[in-house]
Amino acid sequence: MKPHLTPDQLDAFGEEMDALRRRILxxxxxxxxxxxxxxxxxxxxxxxxxxxxxxxPPAWPLAVAALSVSKILENMEVGHNVMHGQYDWMGDPHLxxxxxxWDNVCPSEQxxxxxxxxxxxxxxxxxxxxxxGYGILRMDEDQEWHPYxxxxxxxxxxxxxxxEWGVAMHDLKVENIVKGTRTMEDNxxxxxxxxxxxxxxxxxxxxxxxxxxGPLFPLTFVGNATANLVRNVWAFNIIFCGHFPAGxxxxxxxxxxxxxxxxxxxxxxxxxxNISGGPLFHVLSGNLSHQxxxxxxxxxxxxxxxxxxxxxxxIRERYGIEYTTGPLRRQxxxxxxxxxxxxxxxxxxxxxxxxxxxxxxxx
Amino acid sequence: MTLLxxxxxxxxxxxxxxxxxxxxxxxxxxxxxxxxxxxARVVDVRRETDTPGAPVATLTLRPTATWRGHRAGQYVQVxxxxxxxxxxMTRCFSISSAAxxxxxxxxxxxxxHADGQVSRHLVDAEPGLLLHLSQAQGxxxxxxxxxxxxxxxxxxxxxGSGITPAMSMLRTLLRDxxxxxxxxxxxxxxxxxxxxxxxxxxxxxxxAADDNDVTVHLRHGDARFSELDLHRLAPGFRAIDTWAxxxxxxMELVRAAYGESPRLRLEHFKPPVTASRSAExxxxxxxxxxxxxxxxxxxxxxxxxxxxxxxxxCRMGICFSCTTRKSEGTVRNVLSxxxxxxxxxxxxxxxxxxxxxxxxxx
Numbered sequence: 001m002k003p004h005l006t007p008d009q010l011d012a013f014g015e016e017m018d019a020l021r022r023r024i025l026x027x028x029x030x031x032x033x034x035x036x037x038x039x040x041x042x043x044x045x046x047x048x049x050x051x052x053x054x055x056x057p058p059a060w061p062l063a064v065a066a067l068s069v070s071k072i073l074e075n076m077e078v079g080h081n082v083m084h085g086q087y088d089w090m091g092d093p094h095l096x097x098x099x100x101x102w103d104n105v106c107p108s109e110q111x112x113x114x115x116x117x118x119x120x121x122x123x124x125x126x127x128x129x130x131x132x133g134y135g136i137l138r139m140d141e142d143q144e145w146h147p148y149x150x151x152x153x154x155x156x157x158x159x160x161x162x163x164e165w166g167v168a169m170h171d172l173k174v175e176n177i178v179k180g181t182r183t184m185e186d187n188x189x190x191x192x193x194x195x196x197x198x199x200x201x202x203x204x205x206x207x208x209x210x211x212x213x214g215p216l217f218p219l220t221f222v223g224n225a226t227a228n229l230v231r232n233v234w235a236f237n238i239i240f241c242g243h244f245p246a247g248x249x250x251x252x253x254x255x256x257x258x259x260x261x262x263x264x265x266x267x268x269x270x271x272x273x274n275i276s277g278g279p280l281f282h283v284l285s286g287n288l289s290h291q292x293x294x295x296x297x298x299x300x301x302x303x304x305x306x307x308x309x310x311x312x313x314x315i316r317e318r319y320g321i322e323y324t325t326g327p328l329r330r331q332x333x334x335x336x337x338x339x340x341x342x343x344x345x346x347x348x349x350x351x352x353x354x355x356x357x358x359x360x361x362x363x
Numbered sequence: 364m365t366l367l368x369x370x371x372x373x374x375x376x377x378x379x380x381x382x383x384x385x386x387x388x389x390x391x392x393x394x395x396x397x398x399x400x401x402x403a404r405v406v407d408v409r410r411e412t413d414t415p416g417a418p419v420a421t422l423t424l425r426p427t428a429t430w431r432g433h434r435a436g437q438y439v440q441v442x443x444x445x446x447x448x449x450x451x452m453t454r455c456f457s458i459s460s461a462a463x464x465x466x467x468x469x470x471x472x473x474x475x476h477a478d479g480q481v482s483r484h485l486v487d488a489e490p491g492l493l494l495h496l497s498q499a500q501g502x503x504x505x506x507x508x509x510x511x512x513x514x515x516x517x518x519x520x521x522x523g524s525g526i527t528p529a530m531s532m533l534r535t536l537l538r539d540x541x542x543x544x545x546x547x548x549x550x551x552x553x554x555x556x557x558x559x560x561x562x563x564x565x566x567x568x569x570x571a572a573d574d575n576d577v578t579v580h581l582r583h584g585d586a587r588f589s590e591l592d593l594h595r596l597a598p599g600f601r602a603i604d605t606w607a608x609x610x611x612x613x614m615e616l617v618r619a620a621y622g623e624s625p626r627l628r629l630e631h632f633k634p635p636v637t638a639s640r641s642a643e644x645x646x647x648x649x650x651x652x653x654x655x656x657x658x659x660x661x662x663x664x665x666x667x668x669x670x671x672x673x674x675x676x677c678r679m680g681i682c683f684s685c686t687t688r689k690s691e692g693t694v695r696n697v698l699s700x701x702x703x704x705x706x707x708x709x710x711x712x713x714x715x716x717x718x719x720x721x722x723x724x725x
Contacts, residue, residue: 022699033449044391085683088709091442091451094387097683098709101382117676117684200381208379264679298681 003266005319013319014262017296020311024300032301033090039077039283040094046070050227054213054220064223068230069284074103075235076286077302083112086301106168107197110190114170120298124243124250124271131243132250134159134166135175138342140250145345152343163232168194234284237332241275242291245334247324248273268295269316274309274325281328282306292323368428371398394493397427401496403469405488411472414560419524420486421459421472426496432464433499435535436528436606436630441471442495443481451495452481453707457527457608457630458499461534472562474524503606503630505532515604516547518597520588520617522554522609526562528630529553529606537575549577550597554613558583588613590620602626644719649690651725661697662687662712666725673712673725680714687712692721
């Protein structure tokens, strides 16, 4: 995606974004703290309620629902956002990015590397951002087609169902082992970390809590598995709507060499997509429905994204930068279409070397 | 340990509460219930002095059952959720009460500083206030039990609120039956701004009057620590086990007086840092025991220039891979321009530039 702005315009755009960021930083305070503490409290109440309701077999669907919502809140509005350092300023060890461990088989330490660093620094740069397809899917025309990708929709479905496991294996870069550019030895420490976390997560959800319900063991076991599944499906869909609907752009490494701060902001807006919806939907998505604002300001408390979104839209409009947004079902359909379309080779191959002709504007 | 404690601390409970920990749930029910963390309720606040601008108060804290106790002279990190700011401030305070056992009450004696948000709040605290505590820390302690027979005398030199760890040691000695019969005289020298500013005045007067082989010397007003004075109070002081704690200026003088003597033990308490708004000064990488002249560049760059290779990620302040503890000094966030001077705070070294002197745990 070749920037249509001059370096000076990009700088001016970046300065406006920096000013917006500073204004919110200066305004952080009691409301933000009360909000995140309130969410944690609600999440814990739902968790305890869900675990307790498993003792009443007729309430099984309710138990699963409560535990599912609890897990969704924990992973998205709390875990994801806390681990971005959004609440480090509060000085509360329970809400500190260095200490927080989430309810997910992916160890937070590894997730912070693959997500906070790799994905958020190199957002939508092909060959650098591993979130484009997670090393499994073909999510962009510029990924070369291979017969393997005929299975694209099936892989996507599997990744959705086992999303937390996919995320946990993200850092292992298994596809590179298959290709022979990475050895099992490289993965030893990472693998040990994942296994430690997997054991702990499996122990409580699939052994201890079911065992505590005695004869109801199988019901609780299935209930916990269902809650994890619901959370996986929800998280996968929210996240895939964040970068892959029609309108979200990708970039080449050359385009982003020696990128200016303004260009970085520019890439974040173009590489992300929002989902419109009501307040409850935003909370349940961890405010990742405001993916664009999140990618511009990943360390600002997510509850601020809805508040700053109109201003971001106003600014990018003045610079003529696209802003992709739409309701959930439209974004989902768009992503699904892309997954299916890219399973097949491109009907009209691009003129060879098209990307190479694009000169990085910031160079 | 009660059955409830045992259940709360069991591995099964920990596994059930994973990954958030038992305390995350227990504190929801009652903040004084804890399996691992330490919290304390302020049960009494007593004014020690009413010095204008810098009053001193002693707070009695009832800790959770998780408190493991302390040795005389140790300090504790106190975390306070300040009303209205949502930020938990953490500061270190020496414990002023005698050595404690698990779960026992302790006291902190705090001097309010005009620009010290935490100290001001603590001195004016009401009973009932909840504090977050660390376990006791620090090696500025009495190495032997007061019951251990010995003939070596002991010497304490303190200034201002530096009296608290020494007072904890003195109280421990007296409480545990030390009365000089071990043939080990105790000399207690303290410098205060004025008689009105003297902390523990009544108790020190009683200790001085008692027949206990403890000599108390209080110096008020213009009296500054001097080697000559110390020669008179404690002849041969360089060979006496000494504990000194006080303001930086006084500590320099004490250090100079003792030269290379291994008998001197020092405890520093940090004065409030003031930003100098300049790139002058030194950056100290404490882990590598390295000191470089501050160039004004980011701490990450300065560390790399010095040959260190700290962890980093995005190098633009978004990924938090490089977060490191800054123990002293002021840093400016190069993105927001915000300066902070809090001791012991986590900073992103890729976007933090030191202002003046700065100590980072790299």
